[in-house]
Amino acid sequence: MTVIEAHNIRKSYGSLEVLHDVDLSVEEGEILALIGPSGSGKSTLLRLLDLIEPANAGELSVFGVDTVADHGTWLDLRRRMGMLFQRPIVFNSSVYDNVAMGLRYRRAPGDNIDRKVKEALEAVGLSRYIKSRAIDLSGGEQQRVALSRVLVTDPEILFLDEPTANLDPTSTATIEAIVTRLNREADMTVLISTHDLAQGQRLADRVGVMIEGTIAQTGPSREIFREPKNQQIARFVGVQNIIPARVVSRRGDFTVVEAREKEILSATPPPADEVKMVIRGEDISLHRRKPGYEEAENLFPATVTAIEPTAPFVNVTVRCGCDLVALVTARRAEALGLHEGMEVWVSLQAKAVHLIPRKGA
């Protein structure tokens, strides 16, 4: 079942357009991560979807209810959702009162509030602070208070806006574990925005990439990482090699492209004549001598021109007509005895060479 369906959402603040042409649908029980650089509109989109503020244009239905036609339903719909913000936000009252806020808004019975608040604080490991003033807690503890404050209301959809951006690794792990468990056990739908690619990959079933105010691509995280639709997405998901090339022919299932007079095979059907090759550094293998048996469709000699450690990996730039950056583990770099000027063999599967059209990238 689709719980959120958005079409052509647009949002401006004054003359500043923050969102445009946003299309998104969210299925019940999935975890969707919105990734994208700062300022790409992730937080604004989450606020629109949580019905905290209205969009300027577009269609939005939540739980199957058209929210544009009838604002009167907003409060009821909003009370079935919850949102955790990037900055830990607590109110100037006790931890208990902080966590009880949402339940009190919903006029829950007192004993019910009491039980749920205590359970929620137990779950985030803050029971001993139940009577403390919330603003006296540390940032990580405050964020856990904020999370329990959302969770006691049993949201069907949980929005998390960069929830761990300012937190220590322990608090981050706690929050991620709780979110994953709730998704699995309570079938809670989760939308998380993050600029941490690894977090998106770790938690999400599906990833949406936001670039400059719109959702540029959605899909399983593997797809986003391997087959970005355009250069901006490729850059954002950390592709090291984006190389202009020209389609010259088809050879079986493969597309032959030429870059600086070097022919390379790609498994991507040609999207245009003028293309760019998108190759992740970790997909490029280096060998000391020509491998006797190699499955990779592309195999060619090259010269090492630069070695840049980025622990625990090493970025190795090789020249083979065009420059390629390969990502190898530090251990493997040592085993290969890599040094500048060294002659090596490069192997690269055709599947690892993704093609995007050159224009508009």
Place this chain on the structure above:
Amino acid sequence: MVNGNPIIEGFIEAIELIITLDPQVVEITIRSLYVSLTATFFAALIALPLGALIYFYEFRGKHAVVSTLQTLYALPTVIVGLVIFLLLSNVGPFGFLRFLYTPGGMIVAQTVLIIPLLMGLTVSALSGIDRDKRYTITALGASRLQTVMTIIAEARFAVMSGVLLGFGRAIAEVGTVMIVGGNIRGATRVLTTAIALNTSMANYSLSIALGIILLAVALGVNIALSLVQRR
């Protein structure tokens, strides 16, 4: 006081007046506190809801209203005194109340004097609740009324600071109480007017004693302010 430094002697006598709880000093102090506390109470009763109204409702000219209020923070006390005097005078529109030259009249004048301050500070106290907190309240499922109440509760210490500032302004001002109260001994004489009168009578020791008390009250207000603001 014929010989010696009148200031030093005044100080010594002033301390004696305070320590021995001189009835005149005690009476004037109590009246000052009564008038200004009552005025602050009524001003808060009027200004806090109005300030909240201005903050929570969008309307044309809202910005102008807020900056007008801020201008009125420095409303000259003598002008308020004059206006209230004309309104309360027997021939004025509210003369029938017989409020001129009574503590009631002084309370009205000080109330009017500090209402803009309290309104303005209420607006800024509420504005001090940042955008993310307001989003959080909405996201937690608060209705419009619940949102308003939560923001007010959250701003309570800042609002309280504003009220304390208003009280400080009320008790320290001399312009309205002199004109509207008339500085009647035993009826409308308060700390500031008594200081003015006794200084004009070269009765420095009483002036100094009352001045010390006024300073102590101001200091008390400031201590309370810093306690409130630390929260």
Place this chain on the structure above:
Amino acid sequence: MKTNATHLTAGIVAILLIFALSVGCTETAPGENETPGAGATTAPAGGGDILRIATTTSLENTGLLAELERVYEGETGMDLQFIAQGTGQSIDSGRRGDVDLVLVHAPDLEQQFIDDGFGINPRCIAYNYYIIVGPESDPAGIANMTPVEAFRTIYLAGTNDTQGVAFVSRGDNSGTHTQEQVLWEEAGYDYDGEILNAGGWYVEAGKGMGDTLILANEQQAYTLSDEGTYLSFADRLDLVPVVAEGAELMNRYSAIAVNPEEHPGVNAEGAADFINWLTTNETKQMIGEFGTEEFGKPLFTPLYAPECTEPPFNCTCAEPVTA
């Protein structure tokens, strides 16, 4: 919009409360007549009436009023409330009906007040003399002159920029100020035209008598003062009386009730009672002795019949009044 209504209601309730309080205050003063009330803190124990008297700063500053208040309140339980304003402003307060009685010292203004129908039952109480005080060195050289000669000499010295000559005027339309203006006119000068623009030597204080004396003392200037205030301030001043003789310097204090026909709200009965008390021999004796102990000589001379009906006083001082 629900909250809108809530806040509006709160505001309206607050305003109503203020009015409720004001009505409550007015009603705390018992009595037949509509007496202005002042709330619980001001009504004396036993709950007597309140009598509001606008008076001059020169009387307030001597301490006589505090003495009269103490005795009268002790005898009658009436709450006397003195508002020290200067004679001009006091008479205006009477005209508006903001007070019940005025106690002032400017015969011309008083007569106007009575002629206009606002003042009734005038009774002269006591007198003393104005004196011209100034620095002991007497830079204008006016000692032993008549008051009018002295003013003329000060004017000439002042306009010639004679070193050290300055004159501080009350400048507040008080009785003393009125008297000063009379003296300038008698000396042959147009007050508004010639004196006010006479130059830097003529200083307008715009304050009460005590403040003006202190200002004149700071500037070592001449000023016109009533004798009573001067004597009560003398120990803090270097100034000395320079001219103290002359019929023009006579300073007569009168009590005048506010006409209840003009202002029905005033405490006419209380005003009549107080005037009658002021004109008793016992009170006059008390006024006549006031200050002897502290200043070595009395500050005021009480007026008795028939002396008061003759020149230079020409006033009523004995006949009892009725409300």
